[in-house]
Amino acid sequence: KAGVTQTPRYLIKTRGQQVTLSCSPISGHRSVSWYQQTPGQGLQFLFEYFSETQRNKGNFPGRFSGRQFSNSRSEMNVSTLELGDSALYLCASSLGTGATNEKLFFGSGTQLSVL
Amino acid sequence: SQQGEEDPQALSIQEGENATMNCSYKTSINNLQWYRQNSGRGLVHLILIRSNEREKHSGRLRVTLDTSKKSSSLLITASRAADTASYFCATGFGGSNYKLTFGKGTLLTVNP
Numbered sequence: 001k002a003g004v005t006q007t008p009r010y011l012i013k014t015r016g017q018q019v020t021l022s023c024s025p026i027s028g029h030r031s032v033s034w035y036q037q038t039p040g041q042g043l044q045f046l047f048e049y050f051s052e053t054q055r056n057k058g059n060f061p062g063r064f065s066g067r068q069f070s071n072s073r074s075e076m077n078v079s080t081l082e083l084g085d086s087a088l089y090l091c092a093s094s095l096g097t098g099a100t101n102e103k104l105f106f107g108s109g110t111q112l113s114v115l
Numbered sequence: 116s117q118q119g120e121e122d123p124q125a126l127s128i129q130e131g132e133n134a135t136m137n138c139s140y141k142t143s144i145n146n147l148q149w150y151r152q153n154s155g156r157g158l159v160h161l162i163l164i165r166s167n168e169r170e171k172h173s174g175r176l177r178v179t180l181d182t183s184k185k186s187s188s189l190l191i192t193a194s195r196a197a198d199t200a201s202y203f204c205a206t207g208f209g210g211s212n213y214k215l216t217f218g219k220g221t222l223l224t225v226n227p
Contacts, residue, residue: 004157033214042219043158043203056214090157101146101165101207104215106157 001027004093004107012113018079021110023091025072031055031096032074033104034066037088046089049074050096078112086114119147119204119218127224134191136221138204139184146207147180147187148215151200158203161189194225 005024013019025032033056034046045058049068066076072093078085088111092104122137138147146165150158164171164180164187171178177190191198201220207213 035217043217045214045216048214056212088155092158101163102213103148103160103163104150104158105160106150108157109155111155 004091004105006089006091006107006110008110009108010111010113012115013081014115015081015083017081018077019081019112020075020077021089021091021112023074023076023093023107025074025091025093026105029093029095029105030072031094031102032068032072033092033094034074034076035090035092036060037090037109038086043090046076081114083114085112087112119206119216121202121204121218121221123221124219125222125224127226128194130194130196130225130227132194132225134194134198134223134225136189136202136204136223138187138189138218140187140204140206141185142206142208144182144206144208145213147178148205148207149176149178149187149189150203150205150217152203152220153200161202191223194223196225196227199223199225 007022031050033048048056052068063079068074088109090109092106094102119138119140148163149161152158175192180187203220205215205217
């Protein structure tokens, strides 16, 4: 079974631009979560999508948005990029059954650098 | 804010030694999970312990959970150079809005 695939692997943007990151979950997984990882703040939860609906959301500004398609693939978008948005963005998938003991399967991440 | 806090932040040991990492958290949990991350890559799930369990083993890994102290420990026995990585604890909590919250991790270096 293929793992979680994130594209692109690296991205360089300038302040004010917008960016779209893509995530393909493991086949059969219906939940996709996004995390931002920085050296200072660690791993911070952005949002989770299940069956094309946002099921949970972290404390990030509205510039960060996401969506999920009918095939469970997900995209996240960051508009009006700021220097502080430079981070490793990680996508994780899970079955999404709603069981409270699910584990996450992570992709390798997209390293975003904002200049 | 982060739910789990790992201790120590960094740990350096020799191959063959045991490594112990601790995690403390603040609120109720459904489960606590440990993940490993090699430099700049995604996280890999290691082990999950439910709130009603006290100890769990998986290969060279041993996890304990003390809900009265709101703490957990991860023990890696007979460490190898390939165990060099960052280790994160993550607390799972909630019903319909269940989510995992990660700590900042412990960087383990195993010297050959």
